[in-house]
Amino acid sequence: MELFNCNHPTVAVHKSHATEPTFYYFAYGSCMCPVDLKRSLQEKTHTYVVGPATLQGYRLGFYRRSQRRQCGVLDIVKDSRALVHGVLYALPLRLSPLLDAREEGYVHEQVTVDCQGQRYAQTRTYTVSDKLAYELAPNDWYFGVVLRGALTCGLPEHYCWQLFNHMHQLQQIDLKAAKQAG
Template identity: 65%
Template sequence: MSNQSGKVKHSWVTSQNPAKIANQQEELWQKEPTFYYFAYGSCMCPVDLKRSLGENTHPYVIGPGILKEYQLRFYGYSPNRQCGVLDVVKDSTSLVTGVLYQLPLRLSDNLDKREGVSQGLYSQEIVDIHCRNQTYKNVRTYVVVNKLKEELAPNDWYFNVVLRGAITCGLPEEYCWHLFNKMHKLQQFNQIPAQKYPLQT
């Protein structure tokens, strides 16, 4: 999505038919136990989430959700991606927009594995999410365990996946620009060598 020269490349993903997705959701949710999951980083992109969970996750998207009294920060370091990754921290004056999923319970372990729970990278946190004029209780999200003292820039791959997920799942245009500007500014002005943060989140 971005490079260090400041040039921007756009990758647009066409969403599936909303009515078709709604019908698929009804059928899937009636068949097996599920849990709610709020994604605010790379997992907002159903294509990238499919890579970890092993099946198409687009039908499990409920829609854009809002996490109140939290702020979006790049306080995580990913050893696999060797760059800064997103985190949410409590802040009574802020909110975070992301994607609300209703996932089959059988995918829970794979989601924990993706988030590095057993390695102490992220931990589960239970939150309330506001979506489509409803409040969803007992929603799972993930927060960085060992937070960096300063925000660390994402690499271009992470930049692209986060923004593509936001656009694909219909997050407000203003919020998509907010994400773009935040990541672009970090890449320009606050790039910290990954070697300084070995084996952290």
């Protein structure tokens, strides 16, 4: 079975939606996975993928506890020395309310991202509104969906390993703390 590859040269923004108003959306967490994003937006999102993108001046961290997922989930925080890789989508504006509902606990932030040699200003992303003071480990499901999105959509291998190692390290810290507590 072949997995969908966002980097495949034939992938382009869906032509039938070309006349619809759209907005650019930079995903860096579970929404990088078009299959998972489909769950919330109630339609296939593969065709809205523009490609792998980078956001300068930010870094990732797990500074939010998701009540729905019962684990730490990704956020971005400003850091002039850092870079976040993610996926750029050109989504129909009609999907904005569904995306906002999925991203409960986050607020819109307008950023500029680079994708396939072009700059995309006024790109929407989401950042946690009430950040934790510490990082909270993701659960296995969230870990998997984030990695699946990163790998499927062609983020650099070294970055995928960084994601893996960071999430694994947080889980190991949680496991050690749980063993000591009980």
